[in-house]
Amino acid sequence: MSAFARRVVLLTGAGGGLGREFARQLLAAGADLILSSHSPQRLTAAAEFAAHGQPSGKTGRIRALLPADLSDPASCDRLAQQVTQVAPDLDLIIHNAGIGLYGPLNAIPAEAAERLLRINLHAPIRLTAALLPVLRNRPHSQIVFISSILGRAALPNISVYSAAKFGLRGFASGLTAEGYSVSTVYPFFTQTDILDAPQYGEGPKRRVPGWLVDQPPPVVRASLAGIAARRRHIYPSWKAHLYAIVADIAPDILPPFSRLVAG
Ligand SMILES: NC(=O)c1ccc[n+]([C@@H]2O[C@H](COP(=O)([O-])OP(=O)(O)OC[C@H]3O[C@@H](n4cnc5c(N)ncnc54)[C@H](OP(=O)(O)O)[C@@H]3O)[C@@H](O)[C@H]2O)c1
Numbered sequence: 001m002s003a004f005a006r007r008v009v010l011l012t013g014a015g016g017g018l019g020r021e022f023a024r025q026l027l028a029a030g031a032d033l034i035l036s037s038h039s040p041q042r043l044t045a046a047a048e049f050a051a052h053g054q055p056s057g058k059t060g061r062i063r064a065l066l067p068a069d070l071s072d073p074a075s076c077d078r079l080a081q082q083v084t085q086v087a088p089d090l091d092l093i094i095h096n097a098g099i100g101l102y103g104p105l106n107a108i109p110a111e112a113a114e115r116l117l118r119i120n121l122h123a124p125i126r127l128t129a130a131l132l133p134v135l136r137n138r139p140h141s142q143i144v145f146i147s148s149i150l151g152r153a154a155l156p157n158i159s160v161y162s163a164a165k166f167g168l169r170g171f172a173s174g175l176t177a178e179g180y181s182v183s184t185v186y187p188f189f190t191q192t193d194i195l196d197a198p199q200y201g202e203g204p205k206r207r208v209p210g211w212l213v214d215q216p217p218p219v220v221r222a223s224l225a226g227i228a229a230r231r232r233h234i235y236p237s238w239k240a241h242l243y244a245i246v247a248d249i250a251p252d253i254l255p256p257f258s259r260l261v262a263g
Contacts, residue, residue, distance in 0.1 A: 003228035005030030006060070008089050010131070012070065012123075013097030015042030017192025018146065021216040022094060023050035023062075025224055031060040034087050036079060037097070040067040063087065070097050070123035071115050080130030090134045092227075095124040095168075096146045100197030102157055107201030113160045120164035125171055135180075142181045144227055145172050149186050149240050153247035155258040157203065172232075181230055185223045188240040190214045214239060 004026055011026070013019040015037030023035055027050045035050075037043040043065050051062065064086045068079035083090060098120045101112055128143060135141035150158060151165025172184045189195065189208045199206050219236045226234030235241040246254060 002029040004060070004224070006032060007091040008032045008034070008063070008087050009092045009094060010034045010036065010083055010087065010090060011094045011096060012036045012068075012127070013146075015039055015046045016096070016194070017216050018187070018190065018220060019096050020046035020049045021220040022096060022224070023047070024054075025217075025220050027051065027060050027062070028054055029060065029224070033060060033062045034064045034066060034083055034090075035062060036066045036068050038067065038069055040065075043067055070127075071118045073118075073122070073126060076123050076126045077130060080127055083131060084134055088134060089138065090131065091138050091140065092142045092144065093128065093131060093135070094144045094146065094227075095127070097123065098146065098164075098194070100158075100161055100194045101200075102161075102197060102206050103200030103203065104157055105159055108160065109200070112198070112200070116160050117164055120161070121167045121171075124168060128171075128175070140181070142183065142227070142230065143172075143175060144183045144185065145169075146185050146187065146223075147172075149188050149243040149247075151184075152186055152244050153251050153254050156255055157201070157206075157258070176232060183227050183231060183234055185226065185234045185236060186240050186244065187219050187223070188214050188237050188243060190216055190219050192216060212239070 009026055009031045011022055014023050014035035023046055026033060047062050047065055066079055066082050069075040099116055101116050145168040147165045147168045150162045151169050154162035169184055172182045176182045189212060191213050195208055214237045222236035223234055235244055
């Protein structure tokens, strides 16, 4: 039986490129899903995408669709309350929602940087804190953070995003030390809308060449295999693995690498 069969999973960012693929693969693996995203339309479309072509009667189910604006603490709290009501048997949270933001720090409006930190860092902390009482009731509960290779080593012109992703790693490490079962996933560049995130400043338009970009289905497959095995740190492609190895042994060669993803 799949490691996810009948497990009750809250997935944020379900309407995005990685999120809808997580929803599809988790449904196929028999999970009972609570899906959340910012846009109700993208959430409905993701649920349809996830269910499309699944063999009837052999998959999990989508228990609830819960739109929420994770940049707004009140909306985060509302989401946590709704999850507590519809899923008092919650087993697993996958904190996947996130936004990108490129450019030198002095070109980035303070409000844009703060919004990123609210969505990518504050919301996972706030939601986790609000849902811990529910998770503590479940014997095999688990918390998963979708960080990034940029949460292992930073590149130029993406410092605020890296701050949030490093922050998730620190938070995950603290929760692990407190005895919770926590996994952090570090995807490499993957073909989703986040690659077209807003760019500030005068520099050349950022673009990641196609040959360098991973695709969502194998990234999500490898992520779920790592989550099922309860690995603490998950590198869901060989490029993510290689980046982490270089980050450990020769981090100074990484910033010049960023020339590949600009101009
Ligand atoms: N793709 C990559 O290259 C890559 C690499 C490393 C890590 N990651 C991480 O992977 C995760 C998923 O990103 P993705 O690549 O799938 O990007 P994506 O397609 O842009 O999806 C981002 C998701 O975040 C949600 N979101 C954005 N603002 C929100 C808000 N205010 N409140 C609630 N949800 C909000 C979006 O909701 P709506 O769809 O409803 O608007 C969407 O579902 C992110 O944490 C990202 O940092 C991605």
